[in-house]
Amino acid sequence: MKLLRFVLVGFIFGIVLTKSEAISWYRIYEMFQFQSFHMYGIIFTAIVTGVVGIRFFKKKEIKDYKGLPIEILDKERARFRYIVGGIMFGLGWGIVGCCPGPIFVLLGAGVASIGVVLLGALIGNFIYGVLKDKIPH
Amino acid sequence: MELLYGTWHWSISGFLIGITMLMLIYFGKTFGMSSNLRTLCTILGAKRKSNYFNFDWREQKWNLAVVFGAVLGGYFATHFLNGSHILELNPRTLQQLQQLNIDFPNGKIVPDAIFSIDAMLSVKGFLILLLGGFLIGFGTPYAGGCTSGHAITGLSNLQLPSLIAVIGFFIGGLIASYFLIPLFF
Numbered sequence: 001m002k003l004l005r006f007v008l009v010g011f012i013f014g015i016v017l018t019k020s021e022a023i024s025w026y027r028i029y030e031m032f033q034f035q036s037f038h039m040y041g042i043i044f045t046a047i048v049t050g051v052v053g054i055r056f057f058k059k060k061e062i063k064d065y066k067g068l069p070i071e072i073l074d075k076e077r078a079r080f081r082y083i084v085g086g087i088m089f090g091l092g093w094g095i096v097g098c099c100p101g102p103i104f105v106l107l108g109a110g111v112a113s114i115g116v117v118l119l120g121a122l123i124g125n126f127i128y129g130v131l132k133d134k135i136p137h
Numbered sequence: 138m139e140l141l142y143g144t145w146h147w148s149i150s151g152f153l154i155g156i157t158m159l160m161l162i163y164f165g166k167t168f169g170m171s172s173n174l175r176t177l178c179t180i181l182g183a184k185r186k187s188n189y190f191n192f193d194w195r196e197q198k199w200n201l202a203v204v205f206g207a208v209l210g211g212y213f214a215t216h217f218l219n220g221s222h223i224l225e226l227n228p229r230t231l232q233q234l235q236q237l238n239i240d241f242p243n244g245k246i247v248p249d250a251i252f253s254i255d256a257m258l259s260v261k262g263f264l265i266l267l268l269g270g271f272l273i274g275f276g277t278p279y280a281g282g283c284t285s286g287h288a289i290t291g292l293s294n295l296q297l298p299s300l301i302a303v304i305g306f307f308i309g310g311l312i313a314s315y316f317l318i319p320l321f322f
Contacts, residue, residue: 005164006202013157013203014210018246019141019218020150023211025247026224029234032307032314035227038147043288045151046158050293053159064165072162075281075291075298082298085279086287086305092272093306094313095265095321096251099284100277101170103270104204108211111247113257113266120270122181125174128275129189135279 014105023105025097032094081137144223158289166199169286171277173197173204215246237322250322265321272309280305 020042021027031039056062057070064070093099096117098106103121106114158168175190176197183190224242226234231241239250249256256262277283280302282291288306291299 003199003202006166006199007206007209009157009160009164010203010206010208011210011213012153012206014207014212015214015218016145016150016153016157016210017207018211018214019145020147021144021224021246022150023246024224024242025251026226026230026234026242028310029314029318030226030230032310033230033233035230041147042151042154043284045148046154046289047151047292049152049155050158050289051295053155054162054293057159057162062163064163066165068165070162070165072167072290072294074294075287075296077298079301082280082302083305085276085281086302087276087309087312088272089276089280089283090306090309090311091313091317092269092274092276092309093284094310095272095317096269097247098273099170100174100273101207101283101285103273104170104173104207105211106247108208108213109215109246110212111252113252113254116257116263116266117270117273120267120272121174121274122178122270123267124271124274124276125278126178126183126186126274128278129175129178129183129187132187132189132278137279 013101014108017102017105018109023098023102023109028093028097078137142218144225154289155293158285158293161203164199167286168290169200169282170204170207171273171283171286173200174274175278176201237319239322261321276309 017023022039022042027039030036054072062070098117100121103114103118161168176194179190179192179194223244226242234241239248251262251265257266280287282302287299287302292303
């Protein structure tokens with residue numbers, strides 16, 4: 001089963017986000033109030049691990065599991081979309097205390113009302129898709 | 138066992154999240170949770186409304202598999218790895234929560250004031266949840282990614298656009314935390 005490995009990666013990710021409490025509204029509130037190092041520590045360690053890993057992949061020219069060269073696409077050069085889109089996402093993150101990953105993890109954790117957040121996110125995504133070519137990026 | 142059942146240390150958690158991202162790169166994919174919202178819209182029939190949704194969602198099956206795993210992980214950790222010493226918040230945070238009339242964790246992962254069924258069924262509570270979700274759903278594709286795509290993957294790959302986006306995330310988050318939360322509660 002080709003997809004099983006992805007389910008497994010997601011499974012580990014879901015456990016880590018739950019046990020680190022990164023899915024908790026309380027932790028996100030505490031982070032934005034600068035009253036705990038916990039969330040900053042998580043993000044910082046993840047980035048350091050990523051930087052070291054990606055450098056290793058590039059330097060040793062590691063191939064992916066299919067034997068293809070590993071390519072990580074550069075992000076498109078722009079400013080407006082990153083600032084405005086970023087602020088919008090940040091507002092949502094600050095209010096309901098979760099980003100897209102935790103929305104799904106919380107669903108598994110049994111927080112039923114997160115379904116409304118997911119519904120809102122799907123509506124938001126849909127409206128973005130409809131307006132995409134009409135708004136500045 | 139307390140190590141497994143209590144709050145996982147930030148260094149272990151961050152390291153494992155970094156490994157999650159690297160594993161996906163090794164599998165020939167890129168870590169990004171918000172893309173799934175677009176895939177779900179496409180599956181639900183948005184294809185007819187905009188070109189943005191006009192793509193073969195089967196290419197994203199792997200990402201839906203990650204999401205499915207994340208749901209299972211959330212379930213498993215909550216039911217089998219749950220300890221009693223969770224969410225020890227800064228006393229100052231608790232003091233602020235009390236002023237806002239938001240209930241303390243006491244073993245819960247999210248506050249009842251926002252996430253209980255009663256809150257969800259009130260007009261105000263429903264709109265707060267929907268608004269938060271809307272901003273996440275509109276903001277992440279606009280910014281080209283969320284915490285996983287920009288803050289973790291993008292910054293790990295030393296991308297300037299990701300740094301700009303993450304600064305945007307924090308501007309938004311600070312406005313929400315300092316102005317909107319006190320306004321709503």
